[in-house]
Each structure stands twice: as structure tokens, then as C-alpha cells.
Amino acid sequence: MRVPQDQIPRGDVLLIYTTSFDTTVDLLMHRMGTQQCFRYNFDLWRDYKLDLDGIGFRIEDPTGRRIDQDTVSKVYYRKPFTTRDIDARIEISDQDGYCEAELWYALRDLTNLLWGMDKLVLVEPRADMRIGKFVQMRLARRYFQVPDYHFGYGRPGPFLQREAVVKSLTLEPVAGKTAPRVIYTTRVAETELSPAFPWFIQDYVAASKDVTVAFVRDRVFAFELDRDAFVKRTADWRELPVEATAAQWRPHPLDAAVERAVFGFMAELGLHYGRLDFLLEAGRYIFLEVNPNGQWGWLDANGDYGLLDKMLEELSPQTPCHPLPRLGRIGI
Incomplete structure (x- = not known):
């Protein structure tokens, strides 16, 4: 079904670059409304149309809804994946493989163009290539205890x-x-x-709790998970089914010194968003890693703890834009 011309957005829109199975984006769009968001699901690239030239770009989704360079006020880079990223066992024809690779390149550089226009917010694309685990842990020793x-x-x-x-x-x-x-x-x-x-x-680390801290530009939101319920089966809560742990996370009163350290650490990394994972052992916070694009929706799905509201505030096209640092990128 095509959207009538008078329903195509003419004001500010948040462009979300992701996949069709991203439940965090589902939550955002449910709360923000579809008219404020335009979702590009890369796994469904066959269903979209894209025009890009030296002046600007236009994207049309499967319903006929369109956005362009002037329509987009903010860009949120979530979790786009290629077919091989999703499952290496999926068979894809040589022709589709070529088309997908070309579109992947085009969308990657379109994201860079919008970054250069100061429209990219919160998440730095492919930040893990700049600051992987070894870089993180070496820098983290200035701020936290690290195994x-x-x-x-x-x-x-x-x-x-x-x-x-x-x-x-x-x-x-x-x-x-x-x-x-x-x-x-x-x-x-x-x-x-x-x-x-x-x-x-x-x-x-024989810890009593997992602590995860969502850092959202100028605020932090800490949550804890008691390890007693699973530590005899696994050392890693991620190995368990999502439904086994999602409801068990609770707000955590983060130590003030650790909160200050989180701000210093993230500033040195140059990140506006990240989910930092710690183990809590006898009152000691042991740093594990920071995921620069970590999932966060399950921590505050109902908006009870302020994290969801803060993400909506940062991403809404109706609020001021706080763009990511350009990191050497030229202005467009």
C-alpha cells in the first residue's frame, strides 16, 4: 500500500539504520510514532529504493514513504547486518551478493555524509574497530580495576x-x-x-552481581543482576535465554566515584553512548568491557527508570541535536 503524498513527512525525521528484527527499534518506534521515524532495514534492502548524487539523496521504503537530505534531522545507527552477518549458512546468489555489497557500501558512506553534516547522534558506526577490547582494557586501567x-x-x-x-x-x-x-x-x-x-x-572473578551501566551522553543508568540464580550453570548471563534474565535486572545504586570514572572513561574514548559491563565483587567494580552499540531496551522496556525517556529525548527530531564528534571527518 502506498502512502498518500500528503502523508509523506515534510518536517524533521529520525533516520534509523538497522534490521527488521531489532526489538530495541520496535520499542522506540512504538513510543515515538512512525511519522517521526524512518526505518531502513538493511536485511530487506530489496524492498527499498535509493537515489544518491552530488546534491543529496532520497530513500523510499516499501510503503512508498520517502525521506531526503533535508527531511532527516538526526541519524541513529543501530544494528544493520549483511546476509552473511545474520547467518553464514544462508545461500545468496552471486547477483544478490553483488547488489548487497554495493548497497552496503552506499549506505555506509551515506551514514558518513550525514555524520559530516552533524546529524549522527549517540552511536558511532563501527566504533569497535577503533576501540576494541584490548584498547578498552588498557585505557580502563586508569579508571577501574581490570582483570x-x-x-x-x-x-x-x-x-x-x-x-x-x-x-x-x-x-x-x-x-x-x-x-x-x-x-x-x-x-x-x-x-x-x-x-x-x-x-x-x-x-x-567470583562476583555476586553483574552490573551494566548505560551511558547516554550526559547521564548514566545502572542496573544489576544477581548471579546466584545462574552461576552454577554458566559464568555468562548472555548464554541463558533472554526471558530467563530480562525481568531480573533491577536499578543499581552506582557508587559516585565509579560514576565519575565512567564519565572520564567515555570522554577519553570519545563516545556519546555505550553500555559498560562490570562484575561486583565484595564492593569492588571490576570492568569487563564497553559495548559502543549495546542493546538497552530490555533494561527499561516500560519506561519506569528514566533510560527509555532519555533515549527518546536524545533521538527525537523535535529536540536539540547533539551530534557525534567528527573525528577528522570534513564538514559536508
């Missing part, structure tokens, strides 16, 4: 000489007995790890 770690390939352990966990840097699936599996944080004996594989090993 000792070792990454290696081709050399047998042990390296840490203590209880340890193994982690995946990429969460890339590996072959399993029935289907590909993801290596989440797993307790190990280092001497049992084969040097034929690369391993990221870290000290094991």
Missing part, C-alpha cells in the same frame, strides 16, 4: 596461574554437534586449551 588477561595463539598455557575464563572476542559461531555455537564466557583450566586455536583468557 588480568592474555590473548595468544600457538603457545600452550598456563599464563595467568589462577582460576580463569575463556572468552570470544567476536562471538563468531563455531561448529557444534548439531548447529553452530557461540563461545560465551566459560570457566576453563588453561592447560586443557589447545594451542591450535586462538584464546582470550582472563582471570575468573
